[in-house]
Amino acid sequence: MVLELVKEDAKGDVSPVGLTETKFYTFDNLHLESGELLTPVTIAYETYGNLNSEKNNAILICHALTGDAHAAGICKDTKRLGWWEIMIGPGKPFDTDRYFIICSNVIGGCKGSTGPSSISPKTGKPYGMSFPVVTIKDMVDAQAKLIEHLGIEKLFSVAGGSMGGMQVLQWVHSYPEKVMTAIPIATTMRHTPQQIAFNEVGRRAIMTDPEWLGGDYYGVSFPANGLAVARMIGHITYMSDDSMKEKFGRRRRNKERYGYDFEADFEVEQYLKYRGETFVQRFDANSYLYITKAIDYFDLGDNRDLIQRFYNLKTKFLVISYSHDWLYPPYQSKEIVRVLKYAWVDVTYCEISSTYGHDAFLIKNQEQEHLVSHFLSNAYEKLTKGEK
């Protein structure tokens, strides 16, 4: 592959992956877990690297709550770097010289795939809250249609963190024969009440914002305040007590004295405010509702049933957790490992020590790079040498 080192003047970002463009695949319909039929369905996706002639080098990357299909390279339109640029590219763990990388936006999202801001064929207007509730299983079923469309029978790997990790687990659950290796990171087999609670407060902030208008705000208003509050709550859970101390401490914007008012006095307040305000410019409030609901509904099932289902599964697993992740704490990853071990599945587990918290998997980290790189290389060499 030719190294297309692209420099984007405005932000100065460079990417060896080069310029990327989001593509779209539309299919007739998808039967949802709720019993409803979604029709038609469009999936936004990007690919990096090339599919080999054996079609056995495809890796599906699954994004988290607010991610999109643009996982690597410089987006042709926005000039922004991909959200997992650190992990995807030539010579990187998801090596584009070797693997064919696919990343698609989930259904229910707002980055090109069909979601609540899409036009409903019934009304000719945006769905809003008439969009059917989707689940992680529905997201994966839609991805499966895309993979089929791309002519891939079996994925070499499925990988992702947080909600991306839930999709990884769901892939193995729904299509065990289609996944050679799986890398669930900082994730869980089921959402706990505390995790549901954080999402529910965010949803309530959005839905009680008068600008939400029952979800029919498109072209009229936007529940920016509610969505910003939801994002601020989210951000607290993505960092850790320690990382917030390292990053902000009790530092104030005015170093001389407290403001003794209700302006953002502390740096951490200013940071959250900024995060909230920038987020509302790039994300749809209804998609936030639908995707968090999908996450809350996520429950792969009872552990004993899972052991039976996964019994002697041929998929190889690399499970990664982060020491200071209190949103999806290491004990939840260990539970995945325990189930897989009881099912006699080949699984490697590593808890990476990092003060950063949940979002650590999105940040440059040698240990994560090495683990993924080594795990995939090993499996790929065995595959190409004909071993099983």
Added chain:
Amino acid sequence: MVLELVKEDAKGDVSPVGLTETKFYTFDNLHLESGELLTPVTIAYETYGNLNSEKNNAILICHALTGDAHAAGICKDTKRLGWWEIMIGPGKPFDTDRYFIICSNVIGGCKGSTGPSSISPKTGKPYGMSFPVVTIKDMVDAQAKLIEHLGIEKLFSVAGGSMGGMQVLQWVHSYPEKVMTAIPIATTMRHTPQQIAFNEVGRRAIMTDPEWLGGDYYGVSFPANGLAVARMIGHITYMSDDSMKEKFGRRRRNKERYGYDFEADFEVEQYLKYRGETFVQRFDANSYLYITKAIDYFDLGDNRDLIQRFYNLKTKFLVISYSHDWLYPPYQSKEIVRVLKYAWVDVTYCEISSTYGHDAFLIKNQEQEHLVSHFLSNAYEKLTKGEK
């Protein structure tokens, strides 16, 4: 003392403390940490038990964020039990047969003490956001005026959890000679950025509620949605991952299937909704802003300075933390102990094992009862025997 066992028909609550009534003490003015002068100042307070002739059996109980002066007994007007009924009464750890218990509402609050909903003497209208920012030190200074008014020179003890614990620490910092024993529970010497962040999101939810009207909503509207969201966030931090699992699990209201809609599907959602909705009926949104701000500003100072300040302090300490408290985790209590130990102060520390989380100190707990009871009895016996 005569056991006045009062039964309240409506709720069926009984209390050996009997019927209680909130009293009020008004004084001319208070110089605030911000440099502003608050005038006049009213303090709402209750007392239980009797002050002895030596006036050496008085214990000040300090309440947390949303507490009030009604710590024990049945309130004459509302018929409600006090918030620390489990700890205060004849034969209980704060034994009203032996001690004279005082509890006062903090300034900035909305339960009888001067706060943003009080009438400003300048305008004849409620202060709203023209109320000056108050700090934990200001709250304690106001309590000191009350204690003086009650004719007490020296408190036998000051005790409280959470923000109450901050007041305990501030009492020892501001008036070391006036505090014989101190019981800070589930608290910290300074608010961390994560703790500030949770408060700030709550404040933002309130202040972006259109019904907030810049704080001048009295008699016009009420930012109920914003305050409910703030309370819901708070409640998540008061419980623990484990206690939420025990209490709610992933149980749904409709046990048959998911609702596949945005109603409160899970029991935990319903619980938070209920908590938010009932809270707005009893608490003023502006007070929530002022009190959380006071908590965020709380910083007793640099540890080395504190060691110097507390050096050879005669106050005896009992420091209690809770194992599953992730809002004010045990490490913050241990830091208090470390500072006191370096200052050669007599301190006993116990981390109580409880899955409940931060609010564990408000719930019946034999270990807390025993620790406090034993600590106070020991100190009181030494005091009355003339030992030091």
